[in-house]
Amino acid sequence: MKNNIRGGNAPIACQLEVDKNYAWCSCGHSTDQPFCNGNHKKAGGSPPIIFCVEETKEAYLCTCKQTNNPPYCDGSHNN
Structure with missing residues (x-):
């Protein structure tokens, strides 16, 4: 793991x-x-998810890493 x-x-x-x-x-x-x-790499964590967007926009990106819609926040940090 x-x-x-x-x-x-x-x-x-x-x-x-x-x-x-x-x-x-x-x-x-x-x-x-x-x-x-x-x-x-040094911490033994998961590699990043590479993504791009189809239009310039503001988005709220997850930091808790519990989202079901990476990289976007879905409110999982509140659970």
């Missing part, structure tokens, strides 16, 4: 640009939440 942790307790609002690739931290070890900074 991967050594995943909570990266935070609330989502982070992010301005996402169309056609730009993002690496969402899926393990919680990044100090650059909600994005990956490579700490999963």
